[in-house]
Amino acid sequence: MITTPVELKKIGQEKFKITWADGHVSEYTFRYLRQNCACAGCRNEMTGERTLDPESVATDLKGLKVDVVGSYALHFSFTDHHETGIYSFNWLRAICPCCRVTE
């Protein structure tokens, strides 16, 4: 699976779009990204199982800021002030809403 992005686009405070090197386009709402946070507070560090109740994330949650982490990941700041997650490009491709297989 290709996990190299060629374009990263923040669409207002609602959505984030990644175009991958193989041409696939993934579009995420910031709420969906928040629900899929991979930080140790939202996911069991050992099993990887989600500990965050996805429905507990406010329906009007928005994205404030996006930063690139090194060469391999993104960092999001959300309107609920949660900002501990580092979203690797591998993870972002794996949770692409249109082709996700698990969970």
Add this chain to the structure above:
Amino acid sequence: MGIFSKKEDSITEASVLNELRKIQDPDLHKDVVSLGFIKNLKITNNNVSLDFVLTTPACPARDQMRDDAIRLISMLPGVGNVNVNMQAEVAQQPAINRNAIAGVKNVVAICSGKGGVGKSTVSANLAAAMSRMGAKVGLLDADIYGPTIPIMMGKVGAEIEARGNLLQPIEAHGLKFMSMGLMAPGDKPLIWRGPMAHKALQQTLLGVEWGELDYLFVDLPPGTGDVHLTLVQSIAVTGAAIVSTPQDVGLTISMKTYRMFVETKVPILGIIENMSYYICSHCGAREEIFGHGIVADAAKKLQIPFLGEIPLDKTLRENADAGIPLVVKDPQSPITRAFNDITKNLAAQISIVNFQTKPLEIIEE
């Protein structure tokens, strides 16, 4: 004037550039004119002069390219003197966060799967060799478990000064360095949990007045841990070189380090075999203590560049202990030659990575 003026007229910028287009950069696989290496081309009467600007002063093909340029231009009819001035302008890693580490063009991680493979000795000599070739070089000793760079640079117990809120690097043997070892002088250990290691790396990487550097080498602790993660999260590292002994690769420990960099999208610049063999100082016999050539085979299998090999040698260790890198102390030694070759191969790989890397930017819509 007569027939001679006609000949002189035929030397034009276009005709010179057409000849130079026949020269390919062996690493970037493009001709040197398209790559923008040719600058200040001047044709005065029938004499040609130009600057040939390479992507690194440690370019392995430097002499070859200069000779080719002179030969090709001299073959044009009517050309008199040809003056090719070789220069170098190191390219900046396109995605490096300029705010974080303003004047540093490339951060190069030196790592190993386990301790004791001679990573710091290799780092110190590579950095010194690169500096001797004309590059501006820094060396960050990030090995919290065994920071030995102050010893190898002859600066044990040097005091770190701060100007404003930036630490001043220590200068020795033509390069600037900073070491976590200087934060706990003498025999005091650095007993740090993850968050402290994280802070210490950020301070010694981003909180130092490095000035303008072509290459900043980071001598990492062995294995994979907090310091590695902080490094790859703080900046876009140009690439990583792995130092390995043959028996380490046999145990596939270096592969863990390799995979960590692959996971975090840090390009692997190549692998160096240290302690490759031993030449007996009494009888001159060559002993391949750890098995020779295993690293080169592993590199081939993984399709990563093999940068070269360094023998196990007493003078290398003695000079490291005496505070002067062997490449500085004895420029004619065969070990220095080995380091020079590795340095050139490494510089070539860095140029290739920078040529291929596209900056990652977030577009707001």
